[in-house]
Amino acid sequence: MNDRAQLVLGAAALVAVALTPILFAYLQLGYSGDVAASGEYDAPVQNAQRVLSRGVHGAGSGVPESYRWQQRDAAVSTIRTDLQGTLDSLRSSRVESGTVYQVEYNESAAQSWANEHCPETRGPNRQFGACEAKQGVVVQNRDGETHVLAVAFDVRVTMERGRYETTLAVETRG
Known part of the structure:
Protein backbone atom coordinates (compact mmCIF):
# COMPACT_ATOMS: atom_id res chain seq x y z
CA MET A 1 0.00 0.00 0.00
CA SER A 32 -9.27 38.74 -18.96
CA GLY A 33 -11.93 36.23 -19.94
CA ASP A 34 -15.06 37.25 -21.77
CA VAL A 35 -14.74 40.98 -22.44
CA ALA A 36 -18.48 41.60 -22.55
CA ALA A 37 -19.01 39.75 -19.26
CA SER A 38 -16.09 41.40 -17.46
CA GLY A 39 -17.36 44.95 -17.98
CA GLU A 40 -14.21 45.89 -19.88
CA TYR A 41 -16.29 46.50 -22.99
CA ASP A 42 -17.99 49.35 -21.10
CA ALA A 43 -14.67 50.92 -20.14
CA PRO A 44 -12.51 51.30 -23.27
CA VAL A 45 -10.53 54.22 -21.86
CA GLN A 46 -9.65 52.26 -18.71
CA ASN A 47 -8.54 49.40 -20.94
CA ALA A 48 -6.24 51.76 -22.85
CA GLN A 49 -4.94 53.17 -19.55
CA ARG A 50 -4.03 49.67 -18.30
CA VAL A 51 -2.32 48.65 -21.53
CA LEU A 52 -0.37 51.91 -21.79
CA SER A 53 0.60 51.80 -18.12
CA ARG A 54 2.15 48.34 -18.51
CA GLY A 55 3.92 49.44 -21.68
CA VAL A 56 5.32 52.67 -20.20
CA HIS A 57 6.53 50.88 -17.10
CA GLY A 58 8.27 48.21 -19.16
CA ALA A 59 9.82 50.68 -21.58
CA GLY A 60 11.09 53.01 -18.85
CA SER A 61 12.43 50.46 -16.38
CA GLY A 62 15.99 50.11 -17.71
CA VAL A 63 16.59 53.69 -18.83
CA PRO A 64 18.47 55.09 -15.79
CA GLU A 65 21.10 52.36 -15.98
CA SER A 66 21.56 52.79 -19.73
CA TYR A 67 21.38 56.54 -20.41
CA ARG A 68 23.23 59.42 -18.82
CA TRP A 69 21.48 62.82 -18.81
CA GLN A 70 23.50 63.92 -21.83
CA GLN A 71 21.94 60.99 -23.73
CA ARG A 72 18.33 61.90 -22.92
CA ASP A 73 17.38 62.36 -26.59
CA ALA A 74 18.52 58.79 -27.29
CA ALA A 75 16.61 57.59 -24.20
CA VAL A 76 13.41 59.23 -25.47
CA SER A 77 13.90 57.61 -28.89
CA THR A 78 14.38 54.23 -27.22
CA ILE A 79 11.24 54.67 -25.11
CA ARG A 80 9.18 55.50 -28.19
CA THR A 81 10.66 52.54 -30.09
CA ASP A 82 9.96 50.19 -27.17
CA LEU A 83 6.37 51.47 -26.90
CA GLN A 84 5.65 50.92 -30.59
CA GLY A 85 4.67 47.28 -30.04
CA THR A 86 2.30 48.25 -27.22
CA LEU A 87 0.68 50.97 -29.35
CA ASP A 88 0.31 48.64 -32.33
CA SER A 89 -1.19 45.96 -30.11
CA LEU A 90 -3.69 48.39 -28.59
CA ARG A 91 -4.65 49.77 -31.99
CA SER A 92 -5.50 46.31 -33.31
CA SER A 93 -6.76 44.71 -30.09
CA ARG A 94 -10.53 45.02 -30.52
CA VAL A 95 -10.98 45.71 -34.22
CA GLU A 96 -12.88 42.45 -34.81
CA SER A 97 -15.46 43.47 -32.18
CA GLY A 98 -15.96 46.93 -33.67
CA THR A 99 -13.76 48.93 -31.31
CA VAL A 100 -10.93 50.97 -32.80
CA TYR A 101 -8.19 52.62 -30.73
CA GLN A 102 -6.18 55.51 -32.12
CA VAL A 103 -3.20 56.51 -29.97
CA GLU A 104 -0.73 59.35 -30.53
CA TYR A 105 1.87 61.08 -28.36
CA ASN A 106 0.87 64.48 -26.93
CA GLU A 107 3.80 66.88 -26.56
CA SER A 108 1.85 69.72 -24.92
CA ALA A 109 0.25 67.40 -22.34
CA ALA A 110 3.70 66.04 -21.49
CA GLN A 111 4.97 69.59 -20.98
CA SER A 112 1.97 70.44 -18.79
CA TRP A 113 2.52 67.30 -16.74
CA ALA A 114 6.21 68.18 -16.30
CA ASN A 115 5.38 71.74 -15.20
CA GLU A 116 2.84 70.49 -12.66
CA HIS A 117 4.41 67.29 -11.29
CA CYS A 118 8.18 67.47 -11.48
CA PRO A 119 9.82 67.69 -8.06
CA GLU A 120 11.16 71.09 -7.15
CA THR A 121 14.45 71.87 -8.88
CA ARG A 122 15.27 75.12 -7.03
CA GLY A 123 15.31 76.23 -3.44
CA PRO A 124 15.98 74.54 -0.11
CA ASN A 125 13.97 71.37 -0.91
CA ARG A 126 15.84 70.67 -4.11
CA GLN A 127 16.17 66.95 -4.75
CA PHE A 128 16.58 66.43 -8.48
CA GLY A 129 17.86 68.16 -11.59
CA ALA A 130 16.19 69.40 -14.74
CA CYS A 131 12.93 67.96 -15.98
CA GLU A 132 12.06 68.04 -19.69
CA ALA A 133 9.26 66.94 -21.98
CA LYS A 134 10.44 65.64 -25.34
CA GLN A 135 8.20 64.13 -28.00
CA GLY A 136 5.53 63.31 -25.43
CA VAL A 137 7.96 61.74 -22.93
CA VAL A 138 8.84 63.42 -19.60
CA VAL A 139 12.41 62.76 -18.42
CA GLN A 140 14.36 64.06 -15.45
CA ASN A 141 18.01 64.36 -14.48
CA ARG A 142 18.61 62.40 -11.30
CA ASP A 143 22.25 62.23 -10.32
CA GLY A 144 23.35 62.42 -13.95
CA GLU A 145 21.01 59.63 -15.10
CA THR A 146 17.93 59.96 -17.29
CA HIS A 147 14.74 58.89 -15.52
CA VAL A 148 11.43 58.51 -17.36
CA LEU A 149 8.61 60.00 -15.28
CA ALA A 150 5.61 59.93 -17.64
CA VAL A 151 4.44 59.64 -21.23
CA ALA A 152 1.45 61.61 -22.54
CA PHE A 153 -0.96 60.22 -25.13
CA ASP A 154 -4.09 61.27 -26.98
CA VAL A 155 -6.45 58.30 -27.07
CA ARG A 156 -9.50 58.09 -29.32
CA VAL A 157 -11.79 55.08 -29.09
CA THR A 158 -14.47 54.56 -31.72
CA MET A 159 -17.18 52.01 -30.97
CA GLU A 160 -20.62 51.12 -32.19
CA ARG A 161 -22.08 52.98 -29.22
CA GLY A 162 -20.03 56.14 -29.58
CA ARG A 163 -16.65 57.76 -29.52
CA TYR A 164 -14.39 58.54 -26.57
CA GLU A 165 -11.53 61.04 -26.65
CA THR A 166 -9.12 61.68 -23.82
CA THR A 167 -5.57 62.67 -23.02
CA LEU A 168 -3.67 60.38 -20.69
CA ALA A 169 -0.45 61.17 -18.88
CA VAL A 170 0.81 57.72 -17.91
CA GLU A 171 3.32 57.79 -15.07
CA THR A 172 6.05 55.21 -14.62
CA ARG A 173 5.81 53.11 -11.49
CA GLY A 174 8.60 52.88 -8.99
Missing part, protein backbone atom coordinates in the same frame (compact mmCIF):
# COMPACT_ATOMS: atom_id res chain seq x y z
CA ASN A 2 2.87 2.37 0.80
CA ASP A 3 4.32 2.04 -2.73
CA ARG A 4 0.96 2.87 -4.27
CA ALA A 5 0.60 6.03 -2.18
CA GLN A 6 4.08 7.14 -3.24
CA LEU A 7 3.22 6.49 -6.88
CA VAL A 8 0.04 8.60 -6.62
CA LEU A 9 1.92 11.38 -4.85
CA GLY A 10 4.68 11.31 -7.48
CA ALA A 11 2.13 11.46 -10.31
CA ALA A 12 0.40 14.44 -8.67
CA ALA A 13 3.73 16.26 -8.36
CA LEU A 14 4.52 15.55 -12.01
CA VAL A 15 1.14 16.96 -13.11
CA ALA A 16 1.66 20.07 -10.97
CA VAL A 17 5.09 20.68 -12.49
CA ALA A 18 3.68 20.14 -16.00
CA LEU A 19 0.91 22.71 -15.42
CA THR A 20 3.24 25.43 -14.06
CA PRO A 21 4.23 26.84 -17.50
CA ILE A 22 0.54 27.16 -18.39
CA LEU A 23 -0.09 29.16 -15.22
CA PHE A 24 2.83 31.50 -15.97
CA ALA A 25 1.68 31.98 -19.57
CA TYR A 26 -1.83 32.80 -18.33
CA LEU A 27 -0.50 35.42 -15.90
CA GLN A 28 1.88 37.01 -18.42
CA LEU A 29 -0.69 37.31 -21.18
CA GLY A 30 -3.11 39.09 -18.89
CA TYR A 31 -6.07 36.96 -19.93
